[in-house]
Amino acid sequence: MLDVSSNRPDLPPEIARRRTFAIISHPDAGKTTLTEKFLLYGGAIQMAGQVRAKGEARRTRSDFMQMEKDRGISVSASAMSFDFNGLRFNLVDTPGHSDFSEDTYRTLTAVDAAVMVIDGAKGVESQTQKLFEVCRLRDLPILTFCNKMDRESRDTFEIIDEIQENLAIDVTPASWPIGTGKEFVGCYDLLRDRLELMDRADRNKIAETIEINGLDDPKLSEHVPAHLLDQFLEEIEMARELLPTLDPQAVLEGHMTPIWFGSAINSFGVKELMDGIGRYGPQPQVQSASPRNISPEETKVSGFVFKVQANMDPKHRDRVAFVRMAAGHFKRGMKLTHVRTKKPMAISNPVLFLASDRELAEEAWAGDIIGIPNHGQLRIGDTLTEGEALRVSGIPSFAPELLQGVRAGDPLKAKHLEKALMQFAEEGAAKVFKPSIGSGFIVGVVGQLQFEVLASRIEMEYGLPVRFEQSQFTSARWVSGDAQAVDKFTNTNKQHIALDNDGDIVFLTRLQWDIDRVARDYPDVVLTATKEMM
Numbered sequence: 001m002l003d004v005s006s007n008r009p010d011l012p013p014e015i016a017r018r019r020t021f022a023i024i025s026h027p028d029a030g031k032t033t034l035t036e037k038f039l040l041y042g043g044a045i046q047m048a049g050q051v052r053a054k055g056e057a058r059r060t061r062s063d064f065m066q067m068e069k070d071r072g073i074s075v076s077a078s079a080m081s082f083d084f085n086g087l088r089f090n091l092v093d094t095p096g097h098s099d100f101s102e103d104t105y106r107t108l109t110a111v112d113a114a115v116m117v118i119d120g121a122k123g124v125e126s127q128t129q130k131l132f133e134v135c136r137l138r139d140l141p142i143l144t145f146c147n148k149m150d151r152e153s154r155d156t157f158e159i160i161d162e163i164q165e166n167l168a169i170d171v172t173p174a175s176w177p178i179g180t181g182k183e184f185v186g187c188y189d190l191l192r193d194r195l196e197l198m199d200r201a202d203r204n205k206i207a208e209t210i211e212i213n214g215l216d217d218p219k220l221s222e223h224v225p226a227h228l229l230d231q232f233l234e235e236i237e238m239a240r241e242l243l244p245t246l247d248p249q250a251v252l253e254g255h256m257t258p259i260w261f262g263s264a265i266n267s268f269g270v271k272e273l274m275d276g277i278g279r280y281g282p283q284p285q286v287q288s289a290s291p292r293n294i295s296p297e298e299t300k301v302s303g304f305v306f307k308v309q310a311n312m313d314p315k316h317r318d319r320v321a322f323v324r325m326a327a328g329h330f331k332r333g334m335k336l337t338h339v340r341t342k343k344p345m346a347i348s349n350p351v352l353f354l355a356s357d358r359e360l361a362e363e364a365w366a367g368d369i370i371g372i373p374n375h376g377q378l379r380i381g382d383t384l385t386e387g388e389a390l391r392v393s394g395i396p397s398f399a400p401e402l403l404q405g406v407r408a409g410d411p412l413k414a415k416h417l418e419k420a421l422m423q424f425a426e427e428g429a430a431k432v433f434k435p436s437i438g439s440g441f442i443v444g445v446v447g448q449l450q451f452e453v454l455a456s457r458i459e460m461e462y463g464l465p466v467r468f469e470q471s472q473f474t475s476a477r478w479v480s481g482d483a484q485a486v487d488k489f490t491n492t493n494k495q496h497i498a499l500d501n502d503g504d505i506v507f508l509t510r511l512q513w514d515i516d517r518v519a520r521d522y523p524d525v526v527l528t529a530t531k532e533m534m
């Protein structure tokens with residue numbers, strides 16, 4: 001078992017041993033491969049390669065949908081739990097594609113840390129940067145894994161500099177690569193003074209570890225060719241001079257990221273990273289909520305929905321609400337209060353996601369992610385408690401950036417279409433607006449690809465071919481403010497007014513000019529581009 005120095009000594013051990021995190025990366029950096037190796041070490045799968053063994057797909061078990069397999073894009077987030085070295089890891093998968101940034105954002109509200117994977121040859125890429133910014137909004141601690149060191153990669157200092165420069169975060173090396181490309185022999189573990197040697201012959205083998213007694217230990221030259229050793233010693237001297245040393249508190253505050261170098265496909269550096277998550281990653285954190293925040297060690301159970309996924313299993317038309325446990329020790333069968341409706345809910349079939357297998361969750365602790373099958377009662381942003389009226393805050397809904405009208409291929413199926421749309425809206429897969437004038441719906445998304453995903457899902461899950469078509473509107477803003485002013489505003493702008501899927505008023509327009517005009521003409525009306533999910 002790891003010696004985990006607790007940053008919260010007051011936490012019960014079951015909570016203190018939990019690490020709930022997400023992986024962020026640019027597509028192709030190696031997130032899937034790393035996930036697979038995590039699961040391999042966590043004993044959740046027997047053999048690496050199993051997760052992508054079936055057919056052409058090179059996706060992990062975390063990807064449930066056909067669409068994802070076809071497109072090779074992780075469309076929806078899911079959760080996986082596994083044990084390693086006495087720790088319970090909860091890995092929440094984030095969709096990597098930029099079109100799904102809203103979903104990603106919400107996923108990141110459910111984790112306490114993120115692992116940032118970068119490709120050693122490419123460094124910080126566009127999607128890395130975007131996802132990093134989202135993490136920064138919440139000051140999430142970040143641990144970095146520089147992958148593909150078995151290939152020709154960039155100079156180590158250059159990579160570290162690029163992260164410091166582009167992401168404005170201090171970087172401290174937890175390991176240091178020796179050699180690059182074909183000459184890459186392994187890493188020096190700077191935190192524990194060990195040499196880790198990569199075995200190219202067996203990709204699933206755990207690296208050979210050699211304890212080293214300081215950098216002048218002759219054992220180094222037994223394992224590292226002379227020219228590489230010289231360069232390594234020179235680099236280390238420079239690194240110790242120029243780079244900050246590891247400050248666990250700064251890591252927890254999100255100001256510093258430790259970086260490990262490795263090769264996920266060769267299972268190299270992965271165990272060290274997992275140890276690092278255990279040692280330097282945060283334990284379950286306090287959740288902001290109103291009227292008061294929720295601490296994980298509270299004995300009363302609470303949790304919140306950060307994601308809803310429908311039709312995960314086409315054989316069972318259920319929806320699963322993904323709930324991040326915020327506090328307490330949950331036991332199956334508990335009655336929790338659904339705070340939004342004030343109704344009690346018996347949670348009798350909660351599931352735990354152990355790789356792709358769903359298992360009945362007999363219990364869960366703060367930090368865990370459970371799935372609660374339901375028939376639509378649970379929505380994103382909902383809080384469940386043992387009675388107290390708490391609402392977890394900070395789960396936003398963003399104004400869509402693209403709007404399109406939608407029509408059922410068969411006009412007689414309009415009612416079916418409405419049902420399908422409402423369901424996807426509740427999942428958070430799209431915004432659905434019902435204009436106050438005329439019939440039909442307008443669907444809003446963040447990225448074009450979402451329309452295709454929606455069309456495919458509506459057809460697959462509801463047997464309903466649909467067409468998306470251009471809409472006269474391009475932007476949507478939520479309307480709030482003084483009730484009388486809002487009334488007056490909506491009555492005089494009926495052709496621009498719609499209700500969203502929660503029944504909230506929305507102003508639809510094509511021009512920024514219109515939005516500015518409202519600010520001028522209706523000072524008591526507020527237009528916003530985000531809405532807190534409550």
Ligand code: GDP
Nearest residue numbers: 027028029030031032033148151263264265266
């Ligand atoms: P994702 O898109 O971030 O999930 O990336 P994948 O895990 O699917 O990896 C993208 C490609 O890089 C795949 O072809 C992997 O086999 C390959 N890959 C992943 N890790 C490594 C590595 O450590 N070294 C090398 N050479 N290739 C890797």
